[in-house]
Amino acid sequence: MNIGNQTGSTDAAAAAARAKAPLSFGMELEYTEISDVGRVRTGNEDYLGSVQPDSPQRVRSHGWLFAVADGVGGHDLGEVASRSAIESILDGFRSSVAGESHFALLNRLILAANTRIIDAGHAAHANMATTVVACVLRYDRATIAHVGDSRCYVIRRGQATQVTRDHTVANEQFRVGILSSSELERAETRHVLSRSLGSELIVKPDVTEQQLFAGDVLLLCSDGLHGSVTGADMAAILGPEADLKAAALRLVSLANERDGNDNISALIVRIKNVERVGMYRGRPYRLP
Secondary structure (H helix, E strand, C coil), X not given: CEEECCCCCHHHHHHHCEEECCCCCCCEEEEEEEEECCCCCCCCCEEEEEECCCCHHXXXXXXXXXXXXXXXXXXCCHHHHHHHHHHHHHHHHHCCCCCCCHHHHHHHHHHHHHHHHHHHHHHHCCCCCEEEEEEEEECCEEEEEEECCCEEEXXXXXXXXXCCCCCEHHHHHHHCCCCCHHHHHHCHHHHCECCCECCCCCCCCEEEEEECCXXXXXXXXXXXXXXXXXXXXXXXXXXXCCCHHHHHHHHHHHHHHHCCCCCEEEEEEEEEECCCEEXXXXXXXXXX
C-alpha cells in the first residue's frame, strides 16, 4: 500500500515522483505518482493512493487499486476531504472479499468514502467535498469509477482517450443538448461540479470497464493537469519508451508553464503484460 500527498515546486516534486518495479506474475505493470502544489496555491488539496498485491493469489483475487482525489475549492478542509476519501477507499479495498466484482466493489467503496467525508465534516462543523477517480486492475481489465472532474485516460498507440465523463454543470447541459461543443468550451459553469463526494448524502459514481493490452498506459489526474495539458500532449509525453518518472515531471512542468493556478496530480500506470481471461456466469477462465 502506498499513499502520498506531496507539495512544493516541480524541483521538489522530482524527489517525490516514484516508480514501482513490475511484479513477475499475472498482470505485470509499473507505475509512478506525483503531486505538485502549482505556482499559485500555498497548500495541496490533492491526495493519491494505491494498493499493490503482495502475492500471486492477491493479484488474481483482488488486483491493484489506484486513486486520485481533489479537494473541492470553495469548501472547508479540502485537503481533509481528499485524504479521507482515498484512505477510506484503500481501507475498503484491502478488506474486500476475494473475487468480488470490481464494478460492485467500487460502487460500495465510493459510497462508504462519501459517508466518511460527511461524518468528518459534521464532526468538524465544516462543509467538505472532493472529487475522486479510482481504478482497479485485474487479469486484462481496468474497472474505473469516478465522481467529479478528476479523470482517467487510456493511452494506446499514440492516442489518449478520456474514459471518464466530467460531472460538471456545463457538461451535463452539453449531454442533454442545452450547450453546443463550442459553448461548452466557453461556459462559465464548465468548472462547477454537479457531483462530488461529501456534498450529498447519496452520490452515484460512474463505473466503466476497459479491456487492457500490453503497452497501454493509464493516467489518473486532477483538473490541475487536464485543464491545461491536452490529450495529444499526454500521448506524446507518455510514449512507449518514456521513463515514467521523467514523464510525470514533464506533465507537471507543462501544466505549470501553461497555468499553474491549481494543484497538479498524476498517477501513471504502464501495463507490461496481461493475463487473458473470459467470463462465464461471472467466473473468469484463462484464454489461450
